[in-house]
Ligand SMILES: NC(=O)c1ccc[n+]([C@@H]2O[C@H](COP(=O)([O-])OP(=O)(O)OC[C@H]3O[C@@H](n4cnc5c(N)ncnc54)[C@H](O)[C@@H]3O)[C@@H](O)[C@H]2O)c1
């Protein structure tokens with residue numbers, strides 16, 4: 442069987458990489474190579490950046506209504522093709538197809554629609570100095586911007602960046618993860634069908650080393666919106682330090698979940714399990730450090746284990762599957778290594794702990810049991826390092842202050858969830874936890890208008906809603922004095 446070759450999308454055309462180099466693209470559920478991803482080089486990159494540069498004057502002067510029309514057409518096409526896109530995402534990433542359809546693909550269309558509308562409503566501020574002068578603030582697009590995205594929510598996080606970048610009049614060179622390139626490739630075809638002008642969006646495939654790093658330091662790139670690991674974020678910061686580019690870095694997490702005795706018990710068990718294990722724990726927002734008030738610790742952990750043990754684990758392509766495969770063999774090995782470490786550090790497995798041997802089509806897949814570890818202190822590596830897989834720890838706390846200090850005892854600061862019916866307590870703690878996103882009695886509930894991002898090693902800058910519109914534009918104040 443000949444393998445499907447993914448193509449770059451440069452200047453409005455699907456193109457093969459110039460020197461013909463490809464990487465194997467594995468299906469995580471089977472371990473088999475099913476497609477080839479371009480390992481593009483700097484010549485491909487030059488074509489993409491030049492195309493974006495040439496497209497910038499016309500696109501940046503396109504009326505908002507027209508940009509909105511094209512973007513809405515793209516969102517419509519995502520919806521028309523939602524089943525195919527969800528299937529592609531499940532094959533490429535290993536995530537359950539139902540999750541792909543209801544979260545990844547649904548939200549990809551929603552992102553594009555949101556920013557299509559936002560650009561028609563975005564207006565600049567003015568500041569009157571009574572009868573002396575008026576200031577108004579221009580918000581101009583930046584030029585050619587880079588959008589670099591990871592493998593865990595491939596199309597969703599891709600559109601998370603390119604939708605606001607395009608809506609504000611920038612042109613884009615985007616690099617999806619080389620591990621999950623398929624949905625971005627299919628998306629390129631939809632861009633052509635939607636009539637997005639050539640060069641406005643260019644999608645270039647390849648590794649971080651061959652394309653990611655050269656893209657970030659390219660002198661024509663004015664801003665970088667990056668989602669990925671904290672170490673990669675640091676490299677980008679260092680590599681671009683003397684170039685004065687605008688940077689938005691959405692990085693890793695090691696998110697605390699705080700469960701109080703007065704929570705709505707049954708619902709909290711279900712949601713805390715979902716927060717820890719959705720997408721096999723491969724969401725930067727997953728709650729992987731679970732802190733439980735001591736009076737309910739035993740009952741809650743037992744119920745959590747029971748909840749996790751009844752998850753339907755299996756072929757990502759089956760509608761009933763709730764828990765699929767990890768994204769790659771190296772990632773699976775990393776996660777299994779952490780499970781080993783957790784035990785060396787003195788942790789006890791309450792459930793899980795091993796690779797799962799599957800039957801039939803999925804026999805060679807990268808499946809790891811959802812794993813819950815107890816008995817570890819906060820300071821051990823298992824509780825300090827991002828595992829980014831189906832592994833969480835449980836610990837007991839006695840007081841609100843102790844819960845906050847355990848939550849904040851981390852290099853990361855992305856998200857926290859708090860489960861209690863005492864809303865005053867939730868409000869008090871929400872102010873005290875050091876992270877960019879706090880969910881109270883919910884997790885991953887998203888309003889696209891809200892600021893999204895983290896503190897400390899979880900990144901700098903915010904995207905989402907107005908924050909994204911601001912990131913992708915340069916404010917320029919114009920002060921006009923009236924005739925004295
Ligand atoms: N904060 C968030 O919103 C958020 C969302 C999703 C994932 N993440 C984080 O992403 C990580 C998992 O994703 P990953 O393994 O794909 O991350 P990664 O950092 O390895 O890769 C992310 C992207 O950056 C590219 N890249 C790699 N090295 C580069 C370099 N030197 N310069 C420029 N680009 C480079 C990759 O090819 C990929 O496209 C986890 O740490 C997770 O927490 C964060």
Ligand SMILES: O=C/C=C/C=C(\O)C(=O)O
Pocket residue numbers: 593594598601723724725726887893
């Ligand atoms: O893995 C990271 C998940 C990011 C999610 C979002 O950006 C979002 O929910 O908007």
